[in-house]
Amino acid sequence: MTTTIAWVGLGLMGNPMSKHMVNAGYKVNGVDIDPVARERAAANGVNIVNNVVEACADASVVFSMLPSGSDVDDVMTSADGVFASSRPGTIIIDCSTIGIAYAKKLHEAASEAGVVFIEAPVSGGTEGARDGTLTFxxxxxxxxxxxxxxLLSPLGDYLAHVGGPGTGQAAKVVNNLIMAVSVTVNCEATALGERLGLDMKEFFEIAIRSSADNWSFRIWNPAPGVVAEAPASHGYKAGFKTWLLAKDLSLAVEAxxxxxxxxxxxxTAYALMSEHSNSGGADMDATSLALHLADKKQAKAA
Incomplete structure (x- = not known):
């Protein structure tokens, strides 16, 4: 008998992740407020439904992948949300980055509702979601x-049980602190390198063989034309939006x-990302910070 799961949130991460679950043989009831996201998910074999209540009606497992803690809290705990709409004993796995406080709150609320809440934030970006190689x-x-x-095995290649309530988000906060600061300094270095007249493609080859090497520099290089699949080479079309990276940094700062x-x-990284986000870069890829920093340097030079 085919297991039915509900999937809430079919965006840049949720879309490829839900596709993997379809390919693994699950029936997936998907819901999202964005009509484009719904259309893309339907093309992958996801059964699109109108709301959370319908998605959860015959599901034994619910997944969610949403932008923020407040979004997840609302989807889970509202009167027509996941907890109220799920049968007793349903397993609910949230893959979002929501912060420690929200995670602990939702574990408690789930227990009161008679369902099982599991926090399972991810690392690996849209590339890992696409390839099924996420770390959980x-x-x-x-x-x-x-x-x-x-349940998570179709989606990732490293699945770590960190501990009890709140620990998954704690690990994610620390992980994203390192990643986000790396992205920020990569952008700063790119802006500087370009001002100094470096060939950034040649510098890339130097950096990945030297002490400057880091994951985000290799995968999300901020200089256009250096890494073919990087957002910078596609007009900084978002893989990881600036406002989301700023949000993740805020979670680390708060913790x-x-x-x-x-x-x-x-x-400092949070201040720079927030400044860029608030000045028009919110929905661009976070590596577009390099453009913002270059503009600032030029303004100061003038």
Whole structure:
């Protein structure tokens, strides 16, 4: 008998991820507010329904992939949300980056509703979602960890049970702190290299063989024409939107303040990403920060 799952959120990450679940033999009921996202998912074999209530009606598992903690909280806990619409014992796996506080709140709310909430934020970007090679950071009671890994296996190649409620998001916050600061300094270095007249394609070959090498520089290089599949080579069409990276940095900054950790590099990166986002770059790929920094340098030079 085919297992039915509900999928809430069919955007840049949710679309390819839900496709993998279809290919793995699941019936997928998908829901999204964006008609373009619904159309693309339908082309992948997802059964598009009108709302969360319909999506959850005959599902034994619910996945969600949404932009923010407030989005996930609303989708899960509203009167017509996932918790209220799911049968007792339903497993609900959220793959979004929502922060530690929201995760703990949702674990508690799920328990009260008689369903199982599993936080499983991801790393690997849209490329990992497309290729089914994501890394998952699973936070849930140990009793549910094996089932969570089984359900997530079509989507990733490293599935880590980090610990109990909140720990998956904690791992994600720390991971994204490193990634986001790397993206920021890559953009700063690109803007500087271009101002100094470097051939950025040749510099790329140097950097990936030297101490400057890092994952985001190789995959999401900020200079146009250096990496063919990078957003910079496609007009900075978003793979990871600037406002989302700023949001992830804000989660790290908030977590640091809560435990008294100094995160001055993260705060600087957050300020730069927020400035770029607020000045028109919000929906561009985060590596478009290089354009913003180049403009600032030119303005100062003038």
């Amino acid at each position: 950071m699973i936070g849930c009671d140990k009793a549910h960890a094996t089932k969570a890994k089984e 640091g303040r809560e435990v008294g950790a100094r995160l001055e590099t993260a705060e």
